[in-house]
Structures are given as C-alpha cells and as structure tokens.
Amino acid sequence: MSIKVKFFQAGYCTHPEAIVIRAGRWKTANFPSIFALISHPKFGAILFDTGYSERFFQETRAFPFSLYALTTPVYLHSEDSAVHQLTKYGVSPETVRYIMISHFHADHIGGLQDFPNAQFxxxxxxxxxxxxxxxxxxxKAGFLPRLLPPDFEQRVVFVEETKTRLLSSEYRSFNTGFDLFGDNTLTGVELPGHAIGQLGLFFTDADHQDYFLIADACWLSRAYQEFIQPHPIANLIFSNKRQYVDTLQKIHQLHKLNPNLKIIPTHCADTWRLLNFQ
Structure with missing residues (x-):
C-alpha cells in the first residue's frame, strides 16, 4: 500500500541543552514539537501525536500546573497548532480518522480536542x-488531565488489543510489534523508560523510505546515533531510568544496522531541519 507522510511542528519549548544530552551546552535551546500526518490509502488521515495547542496555556495558568510552563517555557502562535496547519494543508479536522498517542505528556496531546471524529x-x-x-x-507525570476530550474512553483503541507480528531481521533490536491496522503497514512497538507505555511507530512510505517515529525515547538525534544519555537531572521525569537506557541502546543498535532508516525523535531541531529539506 502507498503510505505518504508529512511532518509538522506545533510549537516548541526551551530548555538547557545539557539536560537532554550529556556534554551538551548549558545554553538554552529550542525543542520543536513535531507531529506527523500519515495518509493511508484505506484509513485516510492518521496523526502521530498533535504537538502543543493554545489549551496548554489555559491549563497552565493556575498552580500547580503553572510550574510546568515555568520549567519548560512554551512558544506557540495560534496558526502553529495542528488543527490550523492541517486545515491550511487541505485536511479538515473532521476527516482525521485516527490519532496515535505516543504518550500522555502535554506536548503530545495538546490538540486532541480539535479532532472530533478521531479515534485514539x-x-x-x-x-x-x-x-x-x-x-x-x-x-510530576507531565500530564494535564483536561487536555483529554471528555469522551476519550469511548473513542480509544488500545494497542494491546491489536495483533502482534514478528519484525524482519533488519529490525532485530525489536523482535515483535503490533500490527495496528491489520494490514502490516503501521507497526507499533513499546519504547518504555521516558513514560510508561510509550508508543513508537515503524512504517514504509510510497517512496520505499523506512521510518521509525520514536517520540521521546531520546530528545536529540545525537543521543541515539552515539548512544549518549541525558544528564542525571533528567532521571527525575523518567518513569524508569533502566528502561530508558535499554530503549536508547536498542535504537542505537537499530541505527547502526539500518543507517538509511529515518529515525524521528519528536523534539530534535536537527531532525526538524532535515525533514524540511525533504
């Protein structure tokens, strides 16, 4: 099947680079919030995450969530939201069929309420x-509960309920995955450590380019390329430090085995620049 993918940025946050990668600079850096539009020949418009939306600012006005905005300052114009960019691109919010949620941090679920017909x-x-x-x-979990639509539980499909499949030997860092749509086009894998049940996604586009969307399994491409861990301070926000390191090592091994595989961390500015040159 011919899958097409287009990447967008829905806002960004700022943070010292040295926190997200050891030996990084203590200078404040920008971390884009990347989301993907996957056009499936059978299931139509599918999103992988949504990035920020203006609801983030609404939900972080009052304590204790105001601390979230102070710790990682967010920059977003209304025209940067997923719903605005997709509409401009020709995809109306009502036609988005599915949204894959990598995990429930606010910078990944900020736009869920803008897509009224999507299943999650x-x-x-x-x-x-x-x-x-x-x-x-x-x-502490980076979760803003009111970003979820009120009818979330009526619209959610859990990955664990889909069929498992063996991955090809070239992806042997990850032995099995989940055939999310039952047609071997979009394969989910678990990337634990940063957050419980973090979802990664393998797929191949119409040009035979292989992709691996890894959300926040690491923040910068250098981390998986060179197997560089973040500063110990980052451990404070991880669900499990040992699992984080294990996941990062698997992605590093996968990169060495498949240098042509496009691995996409959600917040890497270098990755975002490369995607813009596609």
Whole structure:
C-alpha cells in the first residue's frame, strides 16, 4: 500500500541543552514539537501525536500546573497548532480518522480536542498510568488531565488489543510489534523508560523510505546515533531510568544496522531541519 507522510511542528519549548544530552551546552535551546500526518490509502488521515495547542496555556495558568510552563517555557502562535496547519494543508479536522498517542505528556496531546471524529490509539498501560492522576501527581507525570476530550474512553483503541507480528531481521533490536491496522503497514512497538507505555511507530512510505517515529525515547538525534544519555537531572521525569537506557541502546543498535532508516525523535531541531529539506 502507498503510505505518504508529512511532518509538522506545533510549537516548541526551551530548555538547557545539557539536560537532554550529556556534554551538551548549558545554553538554552529550542525543542520543536513535531507531529506527523500519515495518509493511508484505506484509513485516510492518521496523526502521530498533535504537538502543543493554545489549551496548554489555559491549563497552565493556575498552580500547580503553572510550574510546568515555568520549567519548560512554551512558544506557540495560534496558526502553529495542528488543527490550523492541517486545515491550511487541505485536511479538515473532521476527516482525521485516527490519532496515535505516543504518550500522555502535554506536548503530545495538546490538540486532541480539535479532532472530533478521531479515534485514539495508545497503549492501555500508558493511559492507565495517567488516568487517576490529578494536581501535583499529574504535574510530576507531565500530564494535564483536561487536555483529554471528555469522551476519550469511548473513542480509544488500545494497542494491546491489536495483533502482534514478528519484525524482519533488519529490525532485530525489536523482535515483535503490533500490527495496528491489520494490514502490516503501521507497526507499533513499546519504547518504555521516558513514560510508561510509550508508543513508537515503524512504517514504509510510497517512496520505499523506512521510518521509525520514536517520540521521546531520546530528545536529540545525537543521543541515539552515539548512544549518549541525558544528564542525571533528567532521571527525575523518567518513569524508569533502566528502561530508558535499554530503549536508547536498542535504537542505537537499530541505527547502526539500518543507517538509511529515518529515525524521528519528536523534539530534535536537527531532525526538524532535515525533514524540511525533504
């Protein structure tokens, strides 16, 4: 099947580079919030995450969530939101059939409410980890509960309910995945560590280019290319440090085995610049 993909940036946050990669500069850097539009020949418009939306500012006005905005300042114009960019691109929000949620941090689910007919695809473990969280507990998990649509549970499809499939030997860092649509076009894998039940995505586009969307399994491309861990301070926001390192090592090995595989971290400015030259 002929899948097409287009990448967008829905806002960005700023943070010292040295926190996200050891030996990085302590100078403040920009971290784009990248999301993907996947055009499927059978299922139409599918999103991988949504980036920020203006709701982020609404939900971080009051304490304790105001600390979120202070820790990672966010920059977003209304025209940068996923719904605005997709509409301009010719994709109306009502026609988006599915949104894959890599994990439930605010910079990945900010635009969910703008797509009224979309079903949501995520790991059950990811949702159950954040579902009961409120106030300070939610803040620690990077989760803003009111970013979720009120009818989220009526619209969600859990990855664990889809069929598993063996991955080809070239992807042997990851032995099995989930055939999300039952046609071997979009394969989900779990990338634990940064967040419980983080979802990564393998697919091949119409030009036979292979992609691996890795969300926040690392923040910068150098991290998986050279296997460089973040500063220990970053451990404070990880769900499991050991799993984070294991996931990063698997992606590093995969990169060495498949140098032509396009691995896309959500927040890498270098990756974003390369995508713009496609």
């Amino acid at each position: 695809i995520c790991f059950r473990s990811a949702y159950e980890a954040v579902k009961p969280l409120r106030n300070t507990a939610a803040l």
